[in-house]
Amino acid sequence: MTPQSQRCLLSNESFSEALDNKFFNSLRNQTSVAVRLYVIRAMALQPKDFGGTSDPYVVASLAGRQIKDIEHMHQKTLDPEIFRRYDFDTKLPGPSALKIGIWDYNKYQSHELIGET
Numbered sequence: 001m002t003p004q005s006q007r008c009l010l011s012n013e014s015f016s017e018a019l020d021n022k023f024f025n026s027l028r029n030q031t032s033v034a035v036r037l038y039v040i041r042a043m044a045l046q047p048k049d050f051g052g053t054s055d056p057y058v059v060a061s062l063a064g065r066q067i068k069d070i071e072h073m074h075q076k077t078l079d080p081e082i083f084r085r086y087d088f089d090t091k092l093p094g095p096s097a098l099k100i101g102i103w104d105y106n107k108y109q110s111h112e113l114i115g116e117t
Contacts, residue, residue: 002037030091035062035085037086037098045078049111055105056080057112062088063095 039058048054057073059066068087074080088098101116 007111014090033092037106039082041081043079045114056102059101060086063090
């Protein structure tokens, strides 16, 4: 190995170490971010009501905050067109488990989970 190529190798290693340090330092500093969730539609949901349909609504959670969108419940359908946006404020790095569920609304009984991801 020539002295010039050795200098180049050392300089590349130093650059790589600097990038690694910058990356790991950035992980220690939290940054506030806005997370936007767009839910367009649900398809072929399982029926939960006696009539063979459901009354679905969205429940989404991130970083300990939960949004239950009961006011935009869709009556008697298995293929709701939802077209809703949900906003969450969080910090990165930080909680990253975004949970989305579709629930069946029941007026006189407890609501039932249809599915979640």
